[in-house]
Amino acid sequence: MSILQIQNASKIYGSGHTEVNALKPTHFSAEKGELIAVIGPSGSGKSTFLTIAGGLQRPTEGSVLINGQDVTKLSEKKRSRIRLSEVGFILQASNLIPYLTVENQFRLLDKVKKGTMNPNEKEKLLKQLGIDDLVKKYPADLSGGEKQRVAIAKALYTKPSLLLADEPTASLDSDRAFEVMSILSLEVKEKNKAAIMVTHDHRLTKYCDKVFTIVDGQLSQIAHGDRADAQLNASD
Amino acid sequence: MFLAWNELKSAKLRFLLIIGVLTLMSYLVFLLSGLANGLAELNREAVDQWGADAIVLSDESNINLPQSSMTIQSAQNISAKDKAQIAQILLVARKSGTKIKESVAVTGIQKDQFLMPKISEGRAFTTDNEVVADDSLKADGLKIGDHLNISSSDQKLIIVGFTKNAKFNAAPVLYTTQSTVQKIKYGKANASGKGLINGVVLRDPHFAHLKVDPKLKLTPIETFIENMPGYTPQKISLDFMIYFLFVIVSVTIGIFLYVLTIQKVSIFGVMKAQGISSGFLIRSVIAQTFLLALFGVFIGLVLTTITGVCLPAAVPIQLNIPALFVYGIIFILVATLGSLFSVQTIVKIDPVKAIGG
Ligand SMILES: Nc1ncnc2c1ncn2[C@@H]1O[C@H](COP(=O)(O)OP(=O)(O)OP(=O)(O)O)[C@@H](O)[C@H]1O
Ligand SMILES: [Mg+2]
Numbered sequence: 001m002s003i004l005q006i007q008n009a010s011k012i013y014g015s016g017h018t019e020v021n022a023l024k025p026t027h028f029s030a031e032k033g034e035l036i037a038v039i040g041p042s043g044s045g046k047s048t049f050l051t052i053a054g055g056l057q058r059p060t061e062g063s064v065l066i067n068g069q070d071v072t073k074l075s076e077k078k079r080s081r082i083r084l085s086e087v088g089f090i091l092q093a094s095n096l097i098p099y100l101t102v103e104n105q106f107r108l109l110d111k112v113k114k115g116t117m118n119p120n121e122k123e124k125l126l127k128q129l130g131i132d133d134l135v136k137k138y139p140a141d142l143s144g145g146e147k148q149r150v151a152i153a154k155a156l157y158t159k160p161s162l163l164l165a166d167e168p169t170a171s172l173d174s175d176r177a178f179e180v181m182s183i184l185s186l187e188v189k190e191k192n193k194a195a196i197m198v199t200h201d202h203r204l205t206k207y208c209d210k211v212f213t214i215v216d217g218q219l220s221q222i223a224h225g226d227r228a229d230a231q232l233n234a235s236d
Numbered sequence: 237m238f239l240a241w242n243e244l245k246s247a248k249l250r251f252l253l254i255i256g257v258l259t260l261m262s263y264l265v266f267l268l269s270g271l272a273n274g275l276a277e278l279n280r281e282a283v284d285q286w287g288a289d290a291i292v293l294s295d296e297s298n299i300n301l302p303q304s305s306m307t308i309q310s311a312q313n314i315s316a317k318d319k320a321q322i323a324q325i326l327l328v329a330r331k332s333g334t335k336i337k338e339s340v341a342v343t344g345i346q347k348d349q350f351l352m353p354k355i356s357e358g359r360a361f362t363t364d365n366e367v368v369a370d371d372s373l374k375a376d377g378l379k380i381g382d383h384l385n386i387s388s389s390d391q392k393l394i395i396v397g398f399t400k401n402a403k404f405n406a407a408p409v410l411y412t413t414q415s416t417v418q419k420i421k422y423g424k425a426n427a428s429g430k431g432l433i434n435g436v437v438l439r440d441p442h443f444a445h446l447k448v449d450p451k452l453k454l455t456p457i458e459t460f461i462e463n464m465p466g467y468t469p470q471k472i473s474l475d476f477m478i479y480f481l482f483v484i485v486s487v488t489i490g491i492f493l494y495v496l497t498i499q500k501v502s503i504f505g506v507m508k509a510q511g512i513s514s515g516f517l518i519r520s521v522i523a524q525t526f527l528l529a530l531f532g533v534f535i536g537l538v539l540t541t542i543t544g545v546c547l548p549a550a551v552p553i554q555l556n557i558p559a560l561f562v563y564g565i566i567f568i569l570v571a572t573l574g575s576l577f578s579v580q581t582i583v584k585i586d587p588v589k590a591i592g593g
Contacts, residue, residue, distance in 0.1 A: 084511025099246035
């Protein structure tokens, strides 16, 4: 069974003169172990796609199945619960709570969810991401890359089956960006998750299994992994 | 509690300032209510000391003790469980040989009846013209052994003792024998005055069943106090002042805490995107408000108590500690309710907006 299945979903913001067709009717699925990139110009509908995929908002039409459960039919409360248990969001630096230390960012998740990582798993994750020395620090005292790695750890900590990342490398230099990508791809392969990543950066697609473009709300797959990379470079 | 407490710890200065505002607000309400109480108390504190349930006055007096007059004979006919005769005259007393003057209520009582006050200094009166005075007179420079000249009579009084909390309708009371009051009122020679007093004070919870002479009127003690000249209008003004203050302060605090929540909307949005429920966030906001209000009110109470002790005796402040606790609890409740303004905001936060872009 696919982790994420989007069937004929579309999104229209507003109505009449202000109507925006942010997402045209779309079929999409993400399987276990897949890291998928979505590339597109600004305003093309990338964030709209990602938030619909993660059950943050409902599509105007169509359905979204996360692990077989149609989240478009659920109340906000139930969708919130699915997000907590099945979905890990990685945003830009903003998804850290400014007044909690790194340690307490994780404790907050312990408070609201059963079945987060046990101490061993957590220690391993923090080591892997190179942030095990930062647990006593507040987000304001971390560098951009450290924040991003903490955000990734936070998204993985609840053991989601679906990872959604909106420009996770936007604030990083390219070395850091590559590092973050290899960690993500390792997590996805090792733990059999599905991950979708929105990015502007074509160079990152070499870590990905599938690459999609989105233009004016129209999603289309352009290629698989390395080939996608080659193709894009050729067309540049 | 987890979020609430950690946020308090990480932004200490900000939250200390907020607690400071809450402290000052509660201090303002507590102190003003103390002053209002004190002012109202000036009228009734002597009566409160009596611990009485009712009073019998002449029907024509319009429930005004100094204006009332009745015979001792009719007083004796009242069959209450415990009763005490009272004679009273309002006049101006002047310390002999000085210009120190004060309006006083010279009050004649029977030493063996319950109106006899506790002596805080000196001794009880034993013969005519000896008085036990309200100790607020000490602030005017009066002391034991002082002689007092009085207006409208050639009688002289001598202070032999002091008692606490004895103001009647804002005038310090001088307790003395009944016959002293009669001598001042009717003159030494007038024998007919001997049988007259102003009223009878009753201690009897079942006073309503008592029968009294048709020329007399039985009045519950609260009604008697409310009919003191100026008491009720003054009390209404003060009460309304406190109510309005309370309401305005509560609304201010509500708005204040609401603004505090508004500032956190984007952080809440991020947490909601992650799947943390609105309920969890609402509980944390309420818990935080509760903690802030608790600290604020507690410090406010401490400050009020200290101020109460430090203010000069001339300031009529009456801190009713149990009442202040009740105010404090209401204050904390109101502040916590105020944070409920924010609930709607939290429920409405759209996580998409928080992570969008
Ligand atoms: N809440 C909204 N109401 C109306 N229109 C919206 C809303 N959110 C997005 N849009 C419109 O939908 C289109 C797609 O927006 P979206 O945020 O998905 O773009 P994006 O690809 O993520 O852009 P960027 O790369 O700049 O983040 C845009 O034209 C945008 O103006
Ligand atoms: Mg976007």
